[in-house]
Amino acid sequence: MKAEVINPFLESARNVIEQLIQVSPSTGNLAVKNVELIDDHIWIMIGMTGQMSGNVMFGLHEQVALRIVSLMMGGFVLTEMDEMGQSAISELGNMISGNASTILSNQGVSVDITPPQVMKSAHMTTLSTAKALSIPLMIDGVGELDIQVMIS
Secondary structure, eight states, X not given: OOGGGGHHHHHHHHHHHHHHHSOOOEEOOOXXXXXXXXXXXXXXXXXXXXXXXXXXXXXXXXXXXXXHHHHXXXXXXXXXXXXXXXXXXXXXXXXXXXXXXXXXXXXXXXXXXXXXXXXXXXXXXXXXXXXXXXXEEEETTTEEEEEEEEEO
């Protein structure tokens, strides 16, 4: 796995988050790690096919997801991740991945993305042995969004 495959997702995530919630996230350290299934986390998984294939996952603590969704909806406060919240957080993953695929296309790399799947850690036993390029985005006043790329 080459480190540069995460750059389009990182650039896209920063842009989308800044546009949606008017906060510029800061970037943590890039690492290769085992996919960690952390309790109380929500994962948005997007598949990729084409010249690059695999999965991209966006992980966030459930409270961070609720804060992001509340900000996306103009301050309407959600207290639980209901159907509307799952739809909104799913759309966040879709927007980030769609923009990343456009960036890749502009670099001459043809990819397609699958519709996002929103899952809780308890339902994700099959990926627990996978390795991913991982980079956290810290969003001031909101929390952390972890980007994990498993693409070949």
